[in-house]
Amino acid sequence: MQCPYCNGESTVTETRPTADAEGGHAMRRRRHCTVCKRRFTTYERLGAPALKVTKRDGTSEPFDGDKLLRALKRVCAHRPGLRDDDLRRLARDIEATLVDDVLGAGRKSVAWSDIARLVLRRLANVDPVAAQRLAVNYTDESGDVRFEAGAPAATTQLGLPLPPAEGDPET
Numbered sequence: 001m002q003c004p005y006c007n008g009e010s011t012v013t014e015t016r017p018t019a020d021a022e023g024g025h026a027m028r029r030r031r032h033c034t035v036c037k038r039r040f041t042t043y044e045r046l047g048a049p050a051l052k053v054t055k056r057d058g059t060s061e062p063f064d065g066d067k068l069l070r071a072l073k074r075v076c077a078h079r080p081g082l083r084d085d086d087l088r089r090l091a092r093d094i095e096a097t098l099v100d101d102v103l104g105a106g107r108k109s110v111a112w113s114d115i116a117r118l119v120l121r122r123l124a125n126v127d128p129v130a131a132q133r134l135a136v137n138y139t140d141e142s143g144d145v146r147f148e149a150g151a152p153a154a155t156t157q158l159g160l161p162l163p164p165a166e167g168d169p170e171t
């Protein structure tokens with residue numbers, strides 16, 4: 001994005017999820033002009049096509065924050081202390097991190113398994129039990145976390161049954 005003062009190139013120094021005027025999903029970005037060194041803030045509605053997710057079969061789709069949120073809700077169902085608001089914040093925080101890390105690194109797509117690993121790390125900080133549930137139910141034979149559709153291999157390991165899927169997170 002061009003600097004509003006000198007039209008020079010700017011770099012993003014921080015991205016935070018926020019809500020736009022209509023309560024929609026947006027990103028607040030701190031930017032730093034590489035030419036005149038001024039700092040400024042932008043508010044951008046996150047263009048869904050900006051970030052793509054690579055699926056296991058090699059195809060890709062636009063990143064869908066709602067899909068991530070639905071998957072989180074499924075994994076965290078019946079966990080006390082994790083309200084919908086907390087999960088929404090978590091999902092947006094993860095999205096902001098992905099946007100910074102992936103797009104910031106000049107890449108355009110990320111694999112679901114990478115998203116899953118990120119989710120696992122974040123979740124472990126707020127609810128280790130839910131994180132364990134995710135790890136157990138979504139880790140495949142190769143040790144990869146699969147935070148995507150497809151029936152989790154075993155849904156009753158460790159006595160942590162998953163509730164029935166409502167929306168397939170990977171359709």
Ligand SMILES: [Zn+2]
Pocket residue numbers: 003004005006007008033034035036037038
């Ligand atoms: Zn400038």
